[in-house]
Amino acid sequence: MRPSRxxxxxxxxxxxxxxxxxxxSSKAPLIIGCAAAFLAxxxxxxxxxxxxxxxxxxxxxxxxxxxxxxxxxxxPDSGVDAYIDFSNGMQHAYKDTGIxxxxxxxVNKLTKTSEFYSLANEEITPLGRQDSKEIxxxxxxxxxxxxxxxxxxxxxxxxxxEQRPAFLMTDFEEFTGGRIQLENYAxxxxxxxxxxxxxxxxxxxxxxxxxxxxxxxFTVFDDYxxxxxxxIDDALEGKHANYTRFQLANNxxxxxxxxxxxxxxxxxxxxxxxxxxxxNYHDANxxxxxxxxDESGTKQAYRVLExxxxxxxxxxxxxxxxxxxxxxxxxxxxxxxxxxxxxxVMPFRHLLSERYFNLTCNSGYVIDEIGLKVYDVTGQYxxxxxxxxxxxxxxxxxxxxxxxxxxxxxxPGEFEVLVDFDPKFNGTFSSEExxxxxxxxxxxxxxxxPRYELVNQLFAWPGNNSLAESVRNTLQAVNPDDHNxxxxxxxxxxxxxxxxxxx
Amino acid sequence: xxxxxxPCYMVAIIVFVAMFLLxxxxxxxxxxxxxxxxxxxxxxxxxxxxxxxxxxxxxxDFLVNVNSITVPTLYSKFLIHSCIAAFSAFAxxxxxxxxxxxxxxxxxxxxx
Numbered sequence: 001m002r003p004s005r006x007x008x009x010x011x012x013x014x015x016x017x018x019x020x021x022x023x024x025s026s027k028a029p030l031i032i033g034c035a036a037a038f039l040a041x042x043x044x045x046x047x048x049x050x051x052x053x054x055x056x057x058x059x060x061x062x063x064x065x066x067x068x069x070x071x072x073x074x075x076p077d078s079g080v081d082a083y084i085d086f087s088n089g090m091q092h093a094y095k096d097t098g099i100x101x102x103x104x105x106x107v108n109k110l111t112k113t114s115e116f117y118s119l120a121n122e123e124i125t126p127l128g129r130q131d132s133k134e135i136x137x138x139x140x141x142x143x144x145x146x147x148x149x150x151x152x153x154x155x156x157x158x159x160x161x162e163q164r165p166a167f168l169m170t171d172f173e174e175f176t177g178g179r180i181q182l183e184n185y186a187x188x189x190x191x192x193x194x195x196x197x198x199x200x201x202x203x204x205x206x207x208x209x210x211x212x213x214x215x216x217x218f219t220v221f222d223d224y225x226x227x228x229x230x231x232i233d234d235a236l237e238g239k240h241a242n243y244t245r246f247q248l249a250n251n252x253x254x255x256x257x258x259x260x261x262x263x264x265x266x267x268x269x270x271x272x273x274x275x276x277x278x279x280n281y282h283d284a285n286x287x288x289x290x291x292x293x294d295e296s297g298t299k300q301a302y303r304v305l306e307x308x309x310x311x312x313x314x315x316x317x318x319x320x321x322x323x324x325x326x327x328x329x330x331x332x333x334x335x336x337x338x339x340x341x342x343x344x345v346m347p348f349r350h351l352l353s354e355r356y357f358n359l360t361c362n363s364g365y366v367i368d369e370i371g372l373k374v375y376d377v378t379g380q381y382x383x384x385x386x387x388x389x390x391x392x393x394x395x396x397x398x399x400x401x402x403x404x405x406x407x408x409x410x411x412p413g414e415f416e417v418l419v420d421f422d423p424k425f426n427g428t429f430s431s432e433e434x435x436x437x438x439x440x441x442x443x444x445x446x447x448x449x450p451r452y453e454l455v456n457q458l459f460a461w462p463g464n465n466s467l468a469e470s471v472r473n474t475l476q477a478v479n480p481d482d483h484n485x486x487x488x489x490x491x492x493x494x495x496x497x498x499x500x501x502x503x
Numbered sequence: 504x505x506x507x508x509x510p511c512y513m514v515a516i517i518v519f520v521a522m523f524l525l526x527x528x529x530x531x532x533x534x535x536x537x538x539x540x541x542x543x544x545x546x547x548x549x550x551x552x553x554x555x556x557x558x559x560x561x562x563x564d565f566l567v568n569v570n571s572i573t574v575p576t577l578y579s580k581f582l583i584h585s586c587i588a589a590f591s592a593f594a595x596x597x598x599x600x601x602x603x604x605x606x607x608x609x610x611x612x613x614x615x
Binding site: 284289296316322325503 | 504512536573577595601602
């Protein structure tokens with residue numbers, strides 16, 4: 001049995017062995033085979049590791065935004081000019097102990113950093129360096145008020161020319177040639193100040209002059225950072241005199257976010273938890289499984305663009321189609337309701353959420369409508385950073401891509417601002433480049449109504465509508481909505497940049 | 504977030520190299536037998552490591568690279584690439600087996 005099996009098995013093998021030996025003397029197949037395998041592997045590695053879109057560098061976003069959104073003009077840190085009206089009508093104001101108390105708080109706060117000026121007899125005169133007590137005593141002493149005609153208009157012109165944070169204490173009664181100026185003389189100055197992104201805050205207090213109800217104004221001219229306004233707020237905190245605060249500005253719409261993971265303290269920025277996340281979708285493991293935003297905390301990753309109300313969302317997706325597919329697969333109706341309830345899976349609801357915006361908190365305007373605008377800013381980016389780039393260099397509006405969602409939250413007037421996919425968007429753009437383009441998503445003011453009723457109440461008094469008229473006209477001139485020629489696209493209140501990596 | 508499928512192929516390449524070396528070592532360890540049963544044994548071991556290349560490549564890829572992915576499109580992409588990588592490794596294993604087998608005279612010639 002055994003030998004015969006061996007013989008049978010051996011026969012074909014020896015044939016094969018012989019056959020192989022004939023052609024086996026050459027090493028050529030081995031070399032060719034190995035070379036082919038090596039090339040295949042090398043090719044695969046090259047394909048997999050080839051860098052994605054080479055024109056884009058996420059670490060340059062701050063530089064880019066600085067050109068994109070002109071930063072609201074910043075005032076120097078060099079101190080404050082404080083102008084005090086010493087015309088004779090003012091002494092009635094200081095008979096009110098509440099006003100006196102407020103004033104003391106402010107003088108104490110400002111003496112260290114401020115240059116004080118007296119406004120009287122049509123002159124602006126420096127008071128020189130004095131301590132807060134001397135200045136305060138001089139202001140409240142009746143002897144100081146034998147003057148007439150504080151040069152208010154001249155002061156406003158000076159504040160505008162100096163471009164420094166300023167504090168102006170006055171009743172805004174301008175005498176020109178011995179007569180009360182009834183024209184809206186302040187409008188030009190207010191408008192010019194606010195137009196450049198700065199703001200004017202009025203602290204309005206009531207007093208009685210010879211039986212006539214009048215107003216005293218602590219007026220603060222400040223920039224977007226509002227450092228002086230905060231000082232004045234601090235100084236008035238805990239003082240019991242009634243005042244009403246009114247801000248003349250077209251850009252102070254606080255947008256807050258509930259995903260605060262980044263604490264900014266001046267130039268030093270620290271991050272909680274080592275990395276930070278935006279208002280994009282996150283699954284139960286805190287991973288963005290839909291838009292695939294890079295949240296690694298590197299220079300290329302998601303971040304708040306410090307100094308602007310703007311964020312950068314770099315996606316590691318291949319395409320917007322992929323993001324849309326992810327969104328569809330994680331839609332609530334596709335998921336197990338029990339798992340959703342137990343928070344084991346998070347359904348996809350919005351591309352961006354958890355941004356809150358108060359439509360009624362601005363004292364100058366009620367925001368009736370906000371809108372969303374999307375631009376392809378690839379051309380702008382490339383022309384800024386690539387000197388060889390010769391293509392289109394303007395922002396191209398993009399339609400049928402994203403849309404605005406809005407949900408009311410518990411606070412009256414407050415809304416959660418949402419960015420959603422437009423139902424018409426199917427993941428493709430008019431050209432293939434659209435997939436890896438840099439998109440700017442702006443949330444803008446579409447309609448704003450000035451609060452005229454408040455203006456009359458705070459800025460008019462019997463026989464004088466000049467200031468109310470100035471404020472009213474300023475509110476019209478700098479209206480942030482897109483019906484106004486100075487802001488044809490509507491004032492931007494928030495911006496998100498999106499870029500899809502493409503690989 | 505890992506979006507490149509490179510690790511899938513890296514695993515496949517490592518598994519391929521390891522299995523191929525094992526196949527070579529094991530084949531070399533099987534000594535010549537007068538009845539030539541060693542040839543069959545080397546053949547069997549060659550195919551065993553071939554099957555292991557396929558299974559281990561896919562298995563490791565699945566556990567290490569695919570299983571933890573929560574992005575739906577990325578999950579299917581990685582799954583597909585793990586399969587492609589495993590089959591490529593298997594194909595490369597057989598191809599190199601044939602080339603080496605046909606171009607040498609020693610023990611490895613018994614593979615084909």
